Amino acid sequence: MAGPVATRDKIVGSALELFWERGYEATGISDIVERAGVRSGSLYHFFENKEHVLVAVLETYQAALIPHIFDPPFQRERDPLERIFAVLADYRNRLLTTAFKYRCPIGSLALEVGPVSERARVLIDANFAAWRAAIASQLSQLRLRRGNDPASLAAFVLTVMEGGVMQAAAHRSAEPYDESIAHLRAYLTSLLK
Amino acid sequence: MAGPVATRDKIVGSALELFWERGYEATGISDIVERAGVRSGSLYHFFENKEHVLVAVLETYQAALIPHIFDPPFQRERDPLERIFAVLADYRNRLLTTAFKYRCPIGSLALEVGPVSERARVLIDANFAAWRAAIASQLSQLRLRRGNDPASLAAFVLTVMEGGVMQAAAHRSAEPYDESIAHLRAYLTSLLK
């Protein structure tokens, strides 16, 4: 313990922000300690190296997934299908409130560090799996036509979110995201009994 | 001119490979000139800085898009719908032949440098637009039910490719990609008259 916010948490929180804003490679240890308001000695007291900071950031994302990404939209909506589109509407809001600079932090790290850090890749995969599980639990409450597996459909929902956010960021417009979500809705609706 | 392969082309080709293998930030000027077999003075003769090398790489991708990504699958298949899935089958092969380390180079650069280099972001957006146009030209040859816009559907196809490749790389398995493509096929088929 070291005061109202523990030093380790300040370091992880600053790294989380910076990796999201600039990416992993573009963020220096010096940037992290500067934003956290600590010295590099403190960072290296808690973490062996920069990759271990990344691991802590990915564990933080995983812990925040249900309370931050799923609980608010699931509170707003009752219908399982509408809950899924409420989650996707929240991502749309993130695009708007960041002037289309929003990138999914997990998706960005998947492409940037997945190939070079196996430990990070496993944690990114776990984040994706938890995201799919939350969607699949709603899909399994729907009356789907035979042959439609909630887990497989949840992977499709994640695919559409990630691909839609990527295109919207590149296009600096919500249009590709909105179009993709509209097609997803048409498809999921067509699968209902 | 400077021999069988011009120096500038060697630099751009090496940078293209390295940005794809390691990403933009993780690639140093020294890596690029080493792989190209030239000295840094040559690189700075042709390019003002590293960002200008990135611009040349993105222009190279754009020029290669039709001949490398679309012509081969379009030669193999005649039916417009099967042409689209032949393109997507080629991406699946890239996943397999790279042991699931394949990342779409444009998608990766979209997330990594899109937010920091506006000139790169515009070129990435142009690459995406050309990709969508090639798909839309096939979709417009299909007899689609009313209200289905080829351009909007092409954005959905790109969304599914990018999101599916991302998940497959994180999962080190073709499964999330295959599931996503299967759902896309079910959806597109349902739109045919």
Add this chain to the structure above:
DNA sequence: GTCTATAGGATGATAGAC
């Protein structure tokens, strides 16, 4: 646990000869 100070190497970029 936190600090100061710094090692040791890599980085992007430049100068100027040829």
Add this chain to the structure above:
DNA sequence: GTCTATCATCCTATAGAC
């Protein structure tokens, strides 16, 4: 256009006092 040589800075990581 290509080369050698190098600057100035930044980087990750460490050592050791407190």
